[in-house]
Amino acid sequence: MSQQRRLGKKITFIVGGILAFAYVFPFFLVFVNALKLKPDILANPLSIPTSITWDNFNQALTKMNFFRSLTNSIIITVLSVSLLVVFSSMLAYYLSRTKTNLSKYIFLILVASMIVPFQALMIPFMARFAQFVSWNNRGALIFFYIGFGVALSTFLYHGFISNIPTEIDEAASIDGASDMVAFWKIIFPMMRPITATVSIINALWIWNDFLLPRLVLTNETQTLPLSTYLFYGQYSIEYGQAMAGLLLAVIPIIIFYLALQRQFIAGISAGAVK
Template identity: 55%
Template sequence: MKAKLKELKKSNIPLMIISTLLFLFYIFPFFLVLINSFKAKMEILSNPIALPKSINFDNFINAFNTMGYPSAITNSFIITTASLFLIIVFSSMLAYFLVRWDWKINKIIFMILVASMIIPFQALMIPFVNIYGSFNMLNSRLLLAVYYLGFGVSLATFMYHGFIKNIPLELEEAAKIDGATKLQVFWKIIFPILKPVTATIAILDVLWIWNDFLLPSLVLISKSMRTIPLSTFYFFGQYTSNYGQAMAALILAIIPVIIFYISMQDKIISGVIEGAGK
């Protein structure tokens, strides 16, 4: 038995080495951002890889004030929360409709949704601004959340669709016999079962929406409505860049996402495992 355990440990050594190297490879950029956030500009330019000579929080204080951090994080929170709510509600209901109502047009709709995922946003960017700008439908946090719904509904519906197909119909039939309406069946029976895939969609969309720069830069014109990614752009000018404060701003920007991810990581792992099982 001990010999077998030793063999298993030896066989896992290459995998552990590869995993460690990959971890170091992925963590290195974050490490550079972290150590340079404590440096002055000349110290960064002279040696960006070296550790800071002293721990100085001036970059964080200046970045906090320059980017208007309270306003920016509030805007990002409102937009991300509203967008996530719309995507989860509409995508889950649409997926349920496409699965449970066996109409021919539903298959066409689902195929169109899946096909739309391959279209890059950059291909739609110019007509998007021209059309919605002509109707004065820019510079609004609520409308931005609706736009995120449009761009995020296809992937979320695709994920919900595959999960709902494996839910037995007997659960819904039993609820209908007890007098539940179709909406009650969905919200009280089906939607709670979708918790794992909902957590996965929530994490993916939070990371996407919170860190998105391009779409908010086209929609949010007013300075008071700028999100965290837009606010970090203050530190990069045409002729000069304040790298130290920019690195500090990036650290301030990713802290909420890291906290959210850590709090949800057990749910996304369980969601992946259950999804693979189904």
């Protein structure tokens, strides 16, 4: 029995190892080729670079306007996620504490809206908001993210707030705290775990989103996925530079993930059971 179990463990280890190799292999290809010159890449994409060239990175940094796109991505993601946290936690608090038919229907509409694919909206959407977009496209994009993200975020908060006893609100109100003060000083700090979940899920979505920014943003305001795509389209023949560009596009989110790995996994599993 124990021998059988040890064999089972060995097989799991080998299968796991092979799969892990397969999962990181494309990143490995990008990484080694970002450091090579074009002829070396064509001769053998698998070879470790013999002479390392950083020129690819310099070229990619300027050609894809890396720092400008990075700044845009950061501004848009941070503002959208913060506003989503503020608005959806408040909305969820209201909906879960006010037991009226109105709040029940609002909640139902929010849940039902999650099934609507963005593609079903994008055409009337773009027609309707063309002016708003041309006035301030980053602002418009943030506004849109709040509209599209509020349902899921409210839903996640709602599930969490329902487990916070109402006695806490009552105690605060007896002590003379207003609704707003009670919410921000007492309830909101208690929701740290779900705030982490909501932030991570929305940050991943907004950081990586492509279709909406493609419709809304211009050259000056493009985010990282957009500039990567355009850059790759133009310079895919320059393999080394293209790979350097891809590597640059991937690095920020990987750093972010490695720094917050535990919160990421906990956040996604908390979001998944709902």
